[in-house]
Amino acid sequence: MSTQPPQPALNLRPGSTDAVRLGVLVPLSRPGWAEAGRHLLTGLELAAHEVDAAGGIDGRPLELLVRDTAADPRRATAAVDELAALGAVALAGEYHSVVARAAANRAEALGLPFLCSSAVLNALTDGPADGVARLAPAQSHGWRLYADFLLDAGHRRIAVATEPSVYWATGARLLRDRLAPHGGGVTELDLRTLAPADVCDALAADGATALLLLAGHPDPVVPVVRAVRRDPRLTGLLLGAPAGQPEFAGWHALLGEDGAAVPFLRYLPERLGPLGTRVAADLRARLGSEPSFVAFEGHDTVTVLAEVLRSHGTERERIAAAWPHVTVEGTRGPIRFTRAPGTHVHQWTWPPVQIADRDPAEPGRFRILRTSG
Template sequence: MNAPASPHGAERTEGSSVRIGALVPLTRPGWVAAGRQLLAGLELGVREVNDAGGIAGRPLELVVRDTAADPRRAAAAVDELARLGVAALAGEYHSVVARAAATRADALGLPFLCSSAVLDALTEKPTEWVARIAPAQSHGWRFYADFLLGAGHSRIAVATEPSVYWASGSRILRDHLAPRGGTVLELDMSALAPAAVCDELADNGATALLLLVGHPEPAVSIVRSVRRDRRLAEITIGAPAGQPEFAEWATSLGDDGAAIPFLRYLPERLSPLGARVETALRERLAEAPSFVAFEGYDTVAVLADVLRSNGANRPCTGEFWPRVAVEGTRGEIRFSRRPGISVWQWAWTPVQVADRDPAATDRFRILRAR
């Protein structure tokens, strides 16, 4: 999807459009389901901004570029969007891709509000140009580690693939669990088949296996293998990266995909704004919206507020990020500097550990919330 999206409600505004560049994974090997949810939230946000009069009478326009989970493609898209004169960048789901985009945006002095990527080190050095709606990985994954300990799991195995994101997740879990009596055993999926994972689990006595791998593969094959191995009937499968959030998880795995705890970034109860947006997103997607769709909507809400306050020309980000105070779908959004985080961070969005209900896999159960 390389053509600019047409702004909704543009007939209500006057003058040339104000453009926001949107980075979204819309083709493989990107996680297309996540990209579709993110884009739906971004598009709904743009439609509502334009229905309310746009930015000082000018329509807001989303210029969409497909990153396909490719960091080089994302960096090239940032260069192109900068040449097109976008006022800001938004979006991206994959952390490694968002890091490439953030690095390039910082070099160009182009504001980038990252919607969904969680890697703590989104840029190598602190930047004034980049902010983030999603929580940092360390925030969510430490919460998940506490959930595991509370459920009686201290010996954890992780099935992992080579990636900065997965390596960061393993390190966060290990560093948080070790002082509390927990251990983490890494199973390298570049060297092991799913059946071999089952043998490793049976031999080392782990009570939980976490999926730090891509979807659909090898995640689906690992789940099926573990579920069918009688030696592992009592083991808990977990997915801190949130794979079970999306409908294709249930479609691929059916009942095998239930009772797999994962992280999602939603409150226990949505505000009136969140409930209204949920209804609109459900109509747009023809399925239940994920937290990623809410992240997209909130991203546009923040950028629209910034653009109204500072004008469509690129403002000095060091001045406007800390002044943001916007009602989002999941709480008031404000940005601050957090230890170890190189970008302006919303600290923090609500977080849950949830799973799909074995009695009805299209229904979620909240297991822990903050």
């Protein structure tokens, strides 16, 4: 059982009750990826505690108004309306790309600034959005690096196990576009119609050298991994999960050795600096496990917003106008926002990117296979 680190005394203005409210969107229940949501929320809450311990926002405490999106875009949109009505000065968080897109469009329409923590879909909004910014890299950036990793390892014929989602479909298209000029191709296997045994049969017939898991965790991904690992026809087939599922403890708990050697994307530097190292220790104590990159994204989100609130004020219009002028030291390096082509929002270009996997000799340990940034 884990215990939280000691809580330092707050240094807020005497008698202050006028909290600065931040709306927070996180997936905390099924069908959302609740484990990722818990990591994201832990990072957000740790940073909010640190802000208050340092005096808050000009003496005012920071209050997080947390809403569970459960990976439901309609639920997220309703939460944005509610949080705006409750006086939130800005919106933070979200992990699932399709949900974040719905929230970002609604927040922009309401004039509520939104700093998206973890969603990567390139088109986070329908069009240019002045009030929306994002910490996670655009999908085209990270998945292009992943495709290059596959090409350098000699993989040209790729299969993807998918389920319907604009996020998964975009990922498959990005991979196909990157592989095609090098003579590569992508075969799509629809997990709505194929059982794990059917996936294995299709792979054996296709001759693909890698299968990428573009579907939800634990279902339907975990049964597919088990089936592939146990099929002697598929010995030597690379399993990959660019969306990052293997980083989480739940993956290791369910799959053990079967979940090792599955390369995934995560947004961390090769080595954390002093700030990142300190925050990692605090996150580890709160989570009771190794923090994922998602927890660092949560911490950086509140750190950035706190700096904006202190330097530009708490009015929504001033917060939205501040994104191009922000420079903040985050847990993973200096954070600045630009207008990256094709993203419509103010974007950190770019967070550091790793391709990593779990070590087959010690699945509780990660191996860094490639870094960028």
